[in-house]
Amino acid sequence: MKQVTGTHSVKLDKFCLVAATAALLSLIFPLTGIDAETGKQIAFVGDIPGLAIAMALCVIVGAAFTWLGVGKIQYAAIILAVAVFGCWQAVTALYDHGLAGHATSGFWLFILSLWAFVWRGIDVVARYRSLETAKQQSANILVPIAFGIWLLFVWEVIVAGFGVPQVLLPAPSAIGVRFINSTDTLAADFYQTFIKAVISGYVIGCGSAFIVAIAVDRVPFLKRGLLPLGNMVSALPIIGVAPIMVMWFGFDWQSKAAVIVIMTFFPMLVNTVTGLNAAGKLEKDLMATYASGYWSTLLRLRLPAAMPFIFNALKINSTLALIGAIVAEFFGTPIVGMGFRISTEVGRMNVDMVWAEIALAALAGTAFYGAVAFAERKATSWHPSFRVRRH
Amino acid sequence: MTLKAVVNNVAKMPASTDAVVDIQKLSLTFQTADGPVYALSDVDLTIERGDFVSFIGPSGCGKTTLLRVIADLEKATGGDISINGVSAQEARENRAYGYVFQAPALLPWRTIERNVTLPLEIMEISKEERIRRGHEALKLVELNGFEKKFPWQLSGGMQQRASIARALSFDADLLLMDEPFGALDEIVRDHLNEQLLKLWARTNKTVAFVTHSIPEAVYLSSKIVVMSPRPGRIIDVIKTDFPKDRGLDIRETPEFLEVAHRVREGLRAGHSYDE
Numbered sequence: 158m159k160q161v162t163g164t165h166s167v168k169l170d171k172f173c174l175v176a177a178t179a180a181l182l183s184l185i186f187p188l189t190g191i192d193a194e195t196g197k198q199i200a201f202v203g204d205i206p207g208l209a210i211a212m213a214l215c216v217i218v219g220a221a222f223t224w225l226g227v228g229k230i231q232y233a234a235i236i237l238a239v240a241v242f243g244c245w246q247a248v249t250a251l252y253d254h255g256l257a258g259h260a261t262s263g264f265w266l267f268i269l270s271l272w273a274f275v276w277r278g279i280d281v282v283a284r285y286r287s288l289e290t291a292k293q294q295s296a297n298i299l300v301p302i303a304f305g306i307w308l309l310f311v312w313e314v315i316v317a318g319f320g321v322p323q324v325l326l327p328a329p330s331a332i333g334v335r336f337i338n339s340t341d342t343l344a345a346d347f348y349q350t351f352i353k354a355v356i357s358g359y360v361i362g363c364g365s366a367f368i369v370a371i372a373v374d375r376v377p378f379l380k381r382g383l384l385p386l387g388n389m390v391s392a393l394p395i396i397g398v399a400p401i402m403v404m405w406f407g408f409d410w411q412s413k414a415a416v417i418v419i420m421t422f423f424p425m426l427v428n429t430v431t432g433l434n435a436a437g438k439l440e441k442d443l444m445a446t447y448a449s450g451y452w453s454t455l456l457r458l459r460l461p462a463a464m465p466f467i468f469n470a471l472k473i474n475s476t477l478a479l480i481g482a483i484v485a486e487f488f489g490t491p492i493v494g495m496g497f498r499i500s501t502e503v504g505r506m507n508v509d510m511v512w513a514e515i516a517l518a519a520l521a522g523t524a525f526y527g528a529v530a531f532a533e534r535k536a537t538s539w540h541p542s543f544r545v546r547r548h
Numbered sequence: 549m550t551l552k553a554v555v556n557n558v559a560k561m562p563a564s565t566d567a568v569v570d571i572q573k574l575s576l577t578f579q580t581a582d583g584p585v586y587a588l589s590d591v592d593l594t595i596e597r598g599d600f601v602s603f604i605g606p607s608g609c610g611k612t613t614l615l616r617v618i619a620d621l622e623k624a625t626g627g628d629i630s631i632n633g634v635s636a637q638e639a640r641e642n643r644a645y646g647y648v649f650q651a652p653a654l655l656p657w658r659t660i661e662r663n664v665t666l667p668l669e670i671m672e673i674s675k676e677e678r679i680r681r682g683h684e685a686l687k688l689v690e691l692n693g694f695e696k697k698f699p700w701q702l703s704g705g706m707q708q709r710a711s712i713a714r715a716l717s718f719d720a721d722l723l724l725m726d727e728p729f730g731a732l733d734e735i736v737r738d739h740l741n742e743q744l745l746k747l748w749a750r751t752n753k754t755v756a757f758v759t760h761s762i763p764e765a766v767y768l769s770s771k772i773v774v775m776s777p778r779p780g781r782i783i784d785v786i787k788t789d790f791p792k793d794r795g796l797d798i799r800e801t802p803e804f805l806e807v808a809h810r811v812r813e814g815l816r817a818g819h820s821y822d823e
Contacts, residue, residue: 439653442621446647447667448640457666461657539657539698 170226172277173236177219179270180212186263189256202263205254211246214239215270230296233281237303240274243267244310251317258320268314275307327509335509336516342498343517350495351521353410354482358417363474365418366425367467371455373426374433384430391423399485408489416485421474428470432463465540468533475525479518568722568754569595569618574627575779576613586779587613591627593773593782597721600748600755602765603773604811610780611758615726618756619647631722643671645722646715650730652707654699654714660686661695664714671718685713688747705736712744716751723755729764738796741768749792762815766808767799774814784814 188208189199202209218239227233247267251257256264282303285296309329315321316328323331336343373379399416406412436459444454486496495514502510534543576588588610595601603611616622617629620636631639639645646667654663662669665682673681686692689709699707708728715723729737745768748755759765765772766788774784788807790798798804 437653439649439651440655443647443649443653444670445621446619446640446645447670448643449670453670457670458655461655464657537657539700541700544700 168226170223170277172273172280173219173222173227175219176236176270176273176277177216177223179266179273180215180219183263183266183270184209184212184216186266187261188250188263189259190261192259199259200250200254200256205246205250207246208250208254208267211239211243212267212270215243215267215274219270219274227277227281230281230285233278236274237278237282240271240278243271243274247271247314248310248317251314257317260318264318268311268318272311275303279303279307324506324508327512331509332512332516336513339510339513343513345493346495346498346514347517347521349410349491349493350413350482350486351479354413354485354494355417355478355525357410358414358482359421359474359478361414362418362421362478363425363471366422366470367429369422370426370429370433373430375451380430384427387423387426390419393419395420395481395484400488402485403489408491412489413482413485413494417478417481420477420481424473424477425467425470428466429463432466433459435459435466436462464537465533468529468537471529472526472533475529476522479522479525483518566597567594568597568599568632569593569756570628570630571618572628574614574617574624574629576610576617576622577625588617588624589779589781591780591782593785595754595756595771597754598752599771600757600769601771601773602769603756603758603775604760604762604765605775605780605815606760606777608780609775609777611775612726613780614775615724615756615758619645619724643667643718644720645724646718646720648708648712648715648723648725648728650727652699652704652711654707654710656699658699659695660691660697660699660702660710663699663710664717666714667718681717681719682713685717686710688716689713689743705732705740708732709740709743716747721753723753725755725757727758727760730760737764742796744768745792745794762808762811763799766804766811767794767796772807772811774811776815776817783817784810786810786814 184202187198188202188205191197192199202212218236222232222236225232227236247264250264251260279300282296283300285293287293287296313328313330316326327335369383373383395416398419399412402412402415402419406415433455440458440462441454444458449457483496483499486494487500490497495518499511499514502508502514537543571591571593574588574591574593575586578585578587591614603614605611613622617624618631618636620640624636629636632642632644634642654660655666658666661679661682664685665678668678668681682695683692686695689712691706691709691713694702694706694710699710702710708731712725712728715725729740732740741764744755747753757765757768759768769788772784772786772788773782774786775781776783786807790803
């Protein structure tokens with residue numbers, strides 16, 4: 158945003174105005190509630206110099222940029238730096254100065270001020286355009302990271318500030334501590350659920366669906382007979398199928414892999430069959446003029462043309478597979494596995510462990526999806542959605 | 549063409565003429581839900597070795613269909629067709645012709661080089677040989693230096709030239725071209741026409757060329773086949789005798805205008821008959 162130097166209209170930066178006003182009010186309003194025993198307020202702004210400095214800084218910087226506008230990326234860096242300092246002081250005040258569970262309007266106004274700064278700062282970074290790839294890429298990476306950290310901060314502050322019981326929602330810091338202290342258990346669960354069940358189920362499910370898709374494409378009666386049947390199998394509820402698979406294949410990872418095979422088979426089958434028909438008539442005629450045989454045409458034209466569809470199925474299945482494995486473990490497992498851990502720790506009210514497993518599942522699922530998406534980028538870089546100019 | 553090739557071809561040929569394409573009483577009827585559509589009816593045509601034959605006519609006159617029958621992409625429902633003395637299907641299986649479509653039809657996941665050498669790959673020719681022939685074909689259409697580019701990095705005219713190089717790469721004697729320059733602008737089109745003529749003069753290939761532009765047909769051809777629609781049939785065959793190394797300037801000569809006039813008259817006659 159550029160400063161407007163008109164005589165009667167100066168355009169103010171609304172977010173910075175909100176930040177400055179909220180910070181100013183936070184200095185005035187009470188920071189905490191009244192202690193039931195002493196009848197006095199637990200803490201004053203004056204008692205916590207770090208927090209007071211952060212609030213004052215927010216007022217000054219907010220006021221300055223209300224007039225200047227946050228047009229430059231350097232300005233955004235300044236307000237984000239102020240916000241980071243503010244967040245640090247807020248957390249310190251919560252845990253070291255007894256605000257946890259007692260925070261009131263003054264504190265929340267300060268959080269509102271930080272929110273306005275972060276919003277404005279990320280907004281500027283998100284709109285940043287540079288011809289230098291390195292700068293552009295760091296800006297692109299910074300946006301989701303900054304946003305993620307901010308969400309974790311808000312979660313932490315709300316849980317601590319309102320004193321939310323841990324059973325309802327543990328703070329991210331508590332989950333992190335639990336995560337780091339239980340890496341052995343988590344690693345064993347990950348190995349059991351992800352490496353053994355998910356990977357094998359995914360490979361068998363997608364691989365067999367791919368082969369069946371080629372057979373379906375080659376043999377017309379299979380297309381009419383097998384596709385509706387596959388549709389029916391995919392519509393089976395996982396909750397109903399999982400215990401049966403456990404009876405068939407035992408408690409170990411094989412039954413989970415079987416559930417994943419059932420879940421992933423149909424999306425892969427349908428997408429591959431559709432993809433095999435994606436090659437245009439013109440290209441098929443072209444192959445006919447070279448008297449290209451069935452396998453030659455399949456390999457050189459139809460499979461490459463089907464790749465975007467196949468990768469679509471692989472991406473869908475990468476998330477389905479993990480869900481399938483975790484849910485299937487609710488119906489009987491050896492005493493290890495992500496689903497097993499979640500179901501038992503919930504029973505013991507160890508909610509932070511449940512959250513640590515959820516975090517692990519989120520990390521593993523994201524990494525899995527990311528790996529498939531990366532392979533897609535490499536394999537179908539010719540596709541219009543990925544084209545990079547290479548002049 | 550080498551002497552040996554000529555001898556071979558003559559030996560293969562049952563007829564005494566040097567006909568590459570011989571079509572007699574050919575007809576093609578499509579069965580549709582609205583009743584039969586007579587796409588071609590009673591077509592007689594001979595294309596001699598070294599001819600540049602243009603098919604011209606309004607949309608729906610069956611000129612593309614005729615070319616597709618020659619290429620065995622459509623089956624005739626009546627009459628006879630022979631290419632190099634064998635049936636159209638055998639000719640296709642022998643890879644007797646290179647076909648250039650209206651659109652470049654380059655495969656987007658292959659580089660220009662790998663697109664041009666696609667037919668050689670299907671014919672299971674060794675990699676070194678493929679690369680050598682690919683280079684040669686690209687040189688013929690002046691696209692050398694673009695081997696590693698992808699189709700979408702090239703302009704429309706360059707893409708169409710690449711598709712011509714692909715049709716030339718396996719050195720078939722017959723080139724079938726279906727309005728290859730129809731989607732290009734006038735200047736690029738003139739340039740490609742000149743290049744095509746040079747190529748024809750140099751390689752002595754037989755070319756069958758579908759167009760709906762009268763100047764293009766007259767400029768390029770040694771024989772112009774005028775067609776009319778519903779049912780698609782030939783109404784005139786005009787031979788021209790411009791030298792093989794003609795330049796774009798012949799388009800201003802009286803002979804050129806005379807031939808163009810005759811083509812236009814033929815097209816008009818075909819139309820009045822239809823309405």
